[in-house]
Amino acid sequence: MKTSEVLETSDVSTVQIFDMLGLEVAQTPSSVNNMKNxxxxxxxxxxxxxxxxxxxxxxxxxxxxxxxxxxVEKFVKM
Structure with a gap:
């Protein structure tokens, strides 16, 4: 997925994925913050x-x- 907005991972607290019914089907671990090479x-x-x-x-x-x-962005999984 490409998005027009790029955020540094230090700015992100959570990433959640929802299905069409609005049910959460996945979430990132809390360690997403401060991911650095x-x-x-x-x-x-x-x-x-x-x-x-x-x-x-x-x-x-x-x-x-x-x-x-x-x-919030929509994506289609084939």
Missing amino acids: TQTGAPELLRIDVSHLPAGVYFVKINCSNGACSI
Whole structure:
């Protein structure tokens, strides 16, 4: 999934995935905050394994740690 907004992982508190019924089907661990590359110190990309989810339409919700933002994007798993 590509999104028009790029957030550093230090700004992200949680990432939740919801199905079309609004039921939460996945959530990132609380260790998502402060994910840095140990060699460069640069922020890491956050990858979420959705292989266990059946094909369908889902929504991913990204919540910022300071409460200043909440981004929701739709994605389709084939």
